[in-house]
Amino acid sequence: MRNTEKFLREKSYLYRKRFIELFSGFGFGHLTSAFSWAEIATVLYWEFININNDNIKTDQDKLFVSKGHGVGILFPVFEDLGLITGNMEDIVRIGGDNTRIRDLVYPGWDFYGGSLGIGLGMAAGMAKGNQLSGSQANVYCIVGDAETYEGSIWEAINFAGHQKLSNLIVILDRNRLGVTDFTENMLKIEPISDRWHSFGWETKEINGHDVKEIYGALVECLTSKSVKPKCIVANTKKGYGLDYVIDKPLMHGYIPKGDEIEKALRELKK
């Protein structure tokens, strides 16, 4: 690792804190979905994806945020890396310019919405395109566990497995919560690793909040000799870092407002 575990954990905390500051002012935000993958985003951008202002458009690793509503956590990451400059509070507001984020986030949707079930297919298409042109660039894709209810996800999984897209690495944010209920109450998706595996993928389960495990799993993917695409099933908690929202259904669109902002900042766990 280029950075220490402590460094990466602190960054994750700071990004959650900044998320609260930015999006509570905006009034919208999928806090719980953003917080569930904060460590993953931190490790990806600090250890693997070497993006800077000179190489955004050129041949280098890309991350597709298929669970688009979770993209908000990347705003503090990009701000910290100097990829979004200027006053963030002036950007993240109604009427604020969203063009920069479109350059940085794949597939380039304008904000934290996106349409579920689409990003993985695009990531697979890009991975295939990279293979065809002989590029060494990898394609990462963050997929939500409840997002896998969308049939188009399985179309993409099937395609990637058949095409042996070894340069495609999916991180499945397995926070076990959809919007209204836990996944295993609504529509079971376990055994999730076996399902991906049966479609021709390599899978590995990790603690999605442990930066060392995240790093180790990604290294394993990148050094693997297998021609299969890789899926890291990252066990996470929706809203991780803020105890009062963890494991609570119907907190999908939650963002602190008014007095709650102080409370959230105070209770945010390091």
Added chain:
Amino acid sequence: MVMKTKTARDMFFSTIYEMIKNGEDIYLVTADLAAPSLDELRIKYPEHYISVGISEQNLVAVASGLALSGHKVIAYGLLPFVVTRAFDQIRCVMSELDIPITLCGLNCGLSSAEAGYTHVSIEDLGMLNMLPNIQTYTPSDISISGKIAEETMENNHPRVVRFDKAVNYQIYDETTEIVNGFHVYHVDNNGKILIISSGSHIKMLRHILDLYHKDNNSDLGLMDIFRVPFNESKFIEIIRRYEKVLVVEENSLHGGLSTRVLEILNDNSIHMQMVRNGIDTSKGWFDVYTDRQYIRSFNRIDKENIVMTIDTMLRGSII
């Protein structure tokens, strides 16, 4: 020069094949739909032929990702499914992100009417008309189809091409320009009725106009709209030469070609009588087995009814 290729679809793919043979960086992604013109591509350049199986949503997503990685991409599947089923991907990705892929759909309009409503593609034009950045083509002959294919390498915006299996002839020659998105036939400086149509209707309508002109009736002109959006200022210049307009289409009356014409007339304060003959689904679909001819006749877009409509409009009677 008369081309040997059979259909508009085959002309398109033959042209693409030649471009790939010449080293162009073009890839075809197909939703398990083949064509005689693709057989050689599959064998000789298999790496340029990628199948996603029957999965239209994945077709558009994968094609878009492939294009984002720097390649030119043709996606191919069956209408209406490539539009109706993959509309979210077309909307959020192709259109909103302005990704320059060419999505080809076979069997537009009533091409497969005998297969029932599910295989009838009459709403797709209206759906696509609502989206920014997308150009939708309905080639009326094989030469237009070939020209659309030739544009692929210069194309910087998303396109949808709707092939009709009945279009297996050549109307235009190689000098025909497609830049305005339409072509006119027997259009004079002033006339009574401008007929606007597209696709497989054009050949029939040209024949009808020839008959009228043979009878020294030069009150009719024809506009073949093979691309939407088209050059509106040129369109307005031509339509102003006429008293009335008749739109004949194999699309739903709600949102199809005639809706687009109505919008332009209204937005430019052009007042003229307009008759719209298209597919009326306001009372639902049919309770009987149908085919193209049956549905055309029912909706007054077959030859006999079109001539009756024209005669009525020429007499000045109300339709």
